[in-house]
Amino acid sequence: MPPDTYVDTSEWTLDYPPLFAWFEYLLSQIGRYFDKEMLAVQNLNYGSTATIIFQRLTVIFTDILFMYAARECCRCIPEKKDGKELFKRPAFVLAVLLLWNFGLLIVDHIHFQYNGFLFGLLLLSVARLFQNRNLESALLFTILLNFKHIFLYVAPAYGIYLLRSYCFTSSKPDGSLKWSTFSFLRLASLGLIVCSVFAVSFGPFIAMGQLPQVLSRLFPFKRGLCHAYWAPNFWALYNVIDKALSVIGLKCGLLNIESIPKASMTGGLVQEFQHTVLPSVSPLITLICTFISIMPAVCCLWLKHRGPYGFLHCLILCALGSFLFGWHVHEKAILIAILPLSLLAVKGKKEAGIFLVLSTTGHLSLFPLLFTAQELPIKILLMLLFTVYSFSALRDLFREDRLLSWLEVLYLCGLIPLGIFCELFYPLTPWKERFPFLPLLLTSVYCALGVMQSWLKLYILLLNESATVKPKKDQ
Amino acid sequence: MELWNLMSIILLLGLTLRWTVSLNSYSGAGKPPMFGDYEAQRHWQEITYNLPVKQWYFNTSDNNLQYWGLDYPPLTAYHSLICAYVAKVINPDWISLHTSRGYESLEHKLFMRSTVFVADLIVYISAVFFYGFYLNKSSEKKKVFNVLCMLVYPGLILIDYGHFQYNCVSLGFTLWGIISFTYQRYLLGSLAFVLALNYKQMELYHSLPFFCFLLGKSFSKGIKGDGLVLLVKIAFTVIASFALCWLPFLTTEQIFQVLRRLFPVDRGIFEDKVANIWCSLSVLLKIKNVISLQTQLKLSFAATLLSVIPTCIKLTIHPNLKGFIFSLANCSLSFFLFSFHVHEKSILLAALPVCLLLNETALMSTWFLVASTFSMLPLLLKDGLLLPYIVTSLLFLLVTMTSSVLEKTSEEDLKLKPFCISIRRYISWFNIPKQLMRNIFLLSVITMAILSVVSATLTPPSGLPDLFPLLVSVVSCIHFLYFWMYFNILHFWEPTNKIKTN
Numbered sequence: 001m002p003p004d005t006y007v008d009t010s011e012w013t014l015d016y017p018p019l020f021a022w023f024e025y026l027l028s029q030i031g032r033y034f035d036k037e038m039l040a041v042q043n044l045n046y047g048s049t050a051t052i053i054f055q056r057l058t059v060i061f062t063d064i065l066f067m068y069a070a071r072e073c074c075r076c077i078p079e080k081k082d083g084k085e086l087f088k089r090p091a092f093v094l095a096v097l098l099l100w101n102f103g104l105l106i107v108d109h110i111h112f113q114y115n116g117f118l119f120g121l122l123l124l125s126v127a128r129l130f131q132n133r134n135l136e137s138a139l140l141f142t143i144l145l146n147f148k149h150i151f152l153y154v155a156p157a158y159g160i161y162l163l164r165s166y167c168f169t170s171s172k173p174d175g176s177l178k179w180s181t182f183s184f185l186r187l188a189s190l191g192l193i194v195c196s197v198f199a200v201s202f203g204p205f206i207a208m209g210q211l212p213q214v215l216s217r218l219f220p221f222k223r224g225l226c227h228a229y230w231a232p233n234f235w236a237l238y239n240v241i242d243k244a245l246s247v248i249g250l251k252c253g254l255l256n257i258e259s260i261p262k263a264s265m266t267g268g269l270v271q272e273f274q275h276t277v278l279p280s281v282s283p284l285i286t287l288i289c290t291f292i293s294i295m296p297a298v299c300c301l302w303l304k305h306r307g308p309y310g311f312l313h314c315l316i317l318c319a320l321g322s323f324l325f326g327w328h329v330h331e332k333a334i335l336i337a338i339l340p341l342s343l344l345a346v347k348g349k350k351e352a353g354i355f356l357v358l359s360t361t362g363h364l365s366l367f368p369l370l371f372t373a374q375e376l377p378i379k380i381l382l383m384l385l386f387t388v389y390s391f392s393a394l395r396d397l398f399r400e401d402r403l404l405s406w407l408e409v410l411y412l413c414g415l416i417p418l419g420i421f422c423e424l425f426y427p428l429t430p431w432k433e434r435f436p437f438l439p440l441l442l443t444s445v446y447c448a449l450g451v452m453q454s455w456l457k458l459y460i461l462l463l464n465e466s467a468t469v470k471p472k473k474d475q
Numbered sequence: 476m477e478l479w480n481l482m483s484i485i486l487l488l489g490l491t492l493r494w495t496v497s498l499n500s501y502s503g504a505g506k507p508p509m510f511g512d513y514e515a516q517r518h519w520q521e522i523t524y525n526l527p528v529k530q531w532y533f534n535t536s537d538n539n540l541q542y543w544g545l546d547y548p549p550l551t552a553y554h555s556l557i558c559a560y561v562a563k564v565i566n567p568d569w570i571s572l573h574t575s576r577g578y579e580s581l582e583h584k585l586f587m588r589s590t591v592f593v594a595d596l597i598v599y600i601s602a603v604f605f606y607g608f609y610l611n612k613s614s615e616k617k618k619v620f621n622v623l624c625m626l627v628y629p630g631l632i633l634i635d636y637g638h639f640q641y642n643c644v645s646l647g648f649t650l651w652g653i654i655s656f657t658y659q660r661y662l663l664g665s666l667a668f669v670l671a672l673n674y675k676q677m678e679l680y681h682s683l684p685f686f687c688f689l690l691g692k693s694f695s696k697g698i699k700g701d702g703l704v705l706l707v708k709i710a711f712t713v714i715a716s717f718a719l720c721w722l723p724f725l726t727t728e729q730i731f732q733v734l735r736r737l738f739p740v741d742r743g744i745f746e747d748k749v750a751n752i753w754c755s756l757s758v759l760l761k762i763k764n765v766i767s768l769q770t771q772l773k774l775s776f777a778a779t780l781l782s783v784i785p786t787c788i789k790l791t792i793h794p795n796l797k798g799f800i801f802s803l804a805n806c807s808l809s810f811f812l813f814s815f816h817v818h819e820k821s822i823l824l825a826a827l828p829v830c831l832l833l834n835e836t837a838l839m840s841t842w843f844l845v846a847s848t849f850s851m852l853p854l855l856l857k858d859g860l861l862l863p864y865i866v867t868s869l870l871f872l873l874v875t876m877t878s879s880v881l882e883k884t885s886e887e888d889l890k891l892k893p894f895c896i897s898i899r900r901y902i903s904w905f906n907i908p909k910q911l912m913r914n915i916f917l918l919s920v921i922t923m924a925i926l927s928v929v930s931a932t933l934t935p936p937s938g939l940p941d942l943f944p945l946l947v948s949v950v951s952c953i954h955f956l957y958f959w960m961y962f963n964i965l966h967f968w969e970p971t972n973k974i975k976t977n
Contacts, residue, residue, distance in 0.1 A: 373581075373582070373585055374498055374581070374585055377490075377494045377592075378491065378494055378495065381487050381490050381491040381494065382491060384483075384487050385484060385487040385488065385491065388480060388483050388484055388487065389480075389484055392477065392480035392484075
């Protein structure tokens, strides 16, 4: 496998960090016993039955880590000892919400990836933070970063929280910083762990002088602002407004038709394009926007210590912020926000309401990933299964309160005609040939509204809670 | 959680399971020239759409009966016709006369699977939900559990959605008949059963219990008064519905031809390896060579009749609901074990009443359902359905084991207390230890698992090419005999002086 792992051999060349490469290498050693042919580099799109069974089995097997992590998270839920039966306990609801998460099921087991295993690492590191095992948590997260660098999005939350609550061993009574309690030892141990993991993972490639090549595969900024299937984020809305304005501008004669670039942004390919009316967006701008969007959350985490739940809140906001404003975001990234939000959802009714909106819209935006006719009933049935369960279980947990406002209910009901139109009607119409991108566009834009609303509500919740946090005892 | 939420979740789970199984291979996939049951169903759509009704069951130049001629009653033909109309709208190539033989494509497979899905949903699943949630008077948890078990029963899913058939329609109609009887709507129930019978003649296995039950009900109302009126009304309903179903075929020539297609008596006492007595006996004594065809017919007829008489008489004398369901199980098992030219799929007819008994006899019903799925293993292996078989069987075991069936093995739980009390009058030390059933059950499941693995992975020795199917059949036959005795005992020792419970 080394040393030319990161050389471009095909459209599916490795674009994950080195530890993931080692993971795949391990799998290939086992895969040799299933079918030798799948390991030949030239054999692209190879799919014998043995190969498929082997691949599926590896995903199922690695999901064991995810199940363990889910169990650890459930153990962190404070139990109210009022003798409720099993199905009504928050821990049980959380377990089902995590293990039967629609997005994870279809992305991992149908679309095919190893996200279960990675989210297992993430949830496990979160659980370890809840259990006050901070060093383990840092170790797990650094390993995770070296498996899939998309988790860089939430690294600020980890960094600030660990710095704030682990390196400063206690805080003042009102929760703010006590500079005198800074522990250099703890900082050093954290640094040691992080650096050693990076060394193990990137070491061989630095020694071979391949670091620039590796980095260019990991961060392909040549790809366009939006992924092929537009993620429901802010830039999707931006693109649509730009297109709408350009169409209006053309009709009103304000724009010259020659000045519009030929490359169509709705082509569905990962190419760069220019915006016509609104200013063009470069990777640097998205970085700045993401930074600005996560700044308030991170500052709240630094200034006011609210324990692990505060950290979780900030993590979700970082994930959502980078999802909404990042460069070339894949819609699978919404799962980084949805899965940790499940932990918050069983804790309070406001969070439960936000979870319902975010998970339903996030999951619907994943529909275009499965596009064959035979997967259509499966995705509809599984989506309905998760949605019915999450709504009824969460409503049962918070019996006395309304979880969603009327506007939100109306918005969610609008998802049904949207889904029916995009999946069932549109493929049968003659417009399918001329505008193949239309259903994706509609789904993205409609879901983007829901995602943005959830993000704003979460932010307001965070700011409210930070403003009214009661004085805590010394940690 | 509210009941309708739970119902939706269970429904969605059942539907998801069915659709994922249907993504697998089907009977005769990619196997010219004859293919399999899937091609048969497609061919029937072709014939019923393109040919006039008079020719459906006859051998003509357009309709070669050797190539999957129609051998189910008229309702199947009408159903195929409806499907054909839908197929015509989507892609006429699927049903064009002569040229569509052996047509196989992904879209066509999805279409055929959808027809099963829709039929199942409309007829069978609706009946299961109605039975499980409205008729069942036990606690909510038990209701949910029973419906879930019924929906997850692997045998029906694998045959209908894997091998490819429409058993769900005939079984669904039968279940509606049982439901109607529970509400004392005897005419409606008779109508439902006539529909089931006219869909698949295999339902004749269930006909004796229906007949005896109705007869018994009429007798109990008094043969001189209300009883006679009821009997006449039922007879009229049955005859009228038969006439309606057979309307295009009401000439002597047509009737005889259809009957000849439905009951091919020149095929021999058994075909392939099936888990009934004759096939198992032929291991020791080659029946097919020793006895002539006529004698075979008479022998199986006599054996079947003898085995059903006791349960039918009991049902006629005491026509209550529980006895009716016991009788359905007993008769279908008797027919399966002793009758002429039985298909392994016919075990589904016994599985339906046993599913309804999951509430009563949890361990034995679960055991039977697992064994019934196992008995169809050779057929499933031939169709390439090993993976769905493993997954659905494991899922079914998992679901049933969550209600701790293995704990409930005392005489009381097995409903054998009255039987044991009677025996103890003669043999005072007779006792069924609590652990005995549990251990036998575990042993049986392990045997079935080992045989499944062996059948799937090893090649048989060259001198005995049918070794594994034969082993599976014999083991299943032993199980079925055991259950036949058990359910008969249960029916006979059922206390009849209790107030009739639904």
